[in-house]
Amino acid sequence: GTNRDPYFRFEQGELKPYYALMSHFGIDVQGIVGDWLWKLESVYRDSYDHHVGVVTGFEYTIVGAFDTVWDVGLIGEYLYDSRGNNAQNIGQNDVFAGVRFALN
Known part of the structure; x- marks a missing residue:
């Protein structure tokens, strides 16, 4: 498909966006064990x-x-x-922790 994140080229004195073709593979896995929910999401993108x-x-x-x-x-x-x-996004090598309160 077409990459939604543009690369930029310098052409004729101007900086222009270029949307290259790409291959994209993703996986989303969740497992429930008792009160635990374990999850993994991963993506591989091949373009320029x-x-x-x-x-x-x-x-x-x-x-x-x-x-x-x-x-x-x-x-x-x-x-x-x-x-x-x-x-082009935040979260390149980060740890997240949170608490959620819900009425039962």
Whole structure:
């Protein structure tokens, strides 16, 4: 398909976007074990340059936390992008942690 992230070329004194052809492969896997949810998302893109992106992590739910009607979800993820600082997005090599509160 066509890459949605443009490369830029210098042509006739102007900087112009160029949308190159690319090959793209992705995978999304989730597994539930008890109160744990394990997940992996990955993408490989081959165009003028090629790169890999990965997000992996977990969610753990404490049902009826502290004998209340609240469920508490603990979330942890790791984000990796092989482009490093050349990526057009944030999250090239980051860790994410969060807490989710939900009424049961």
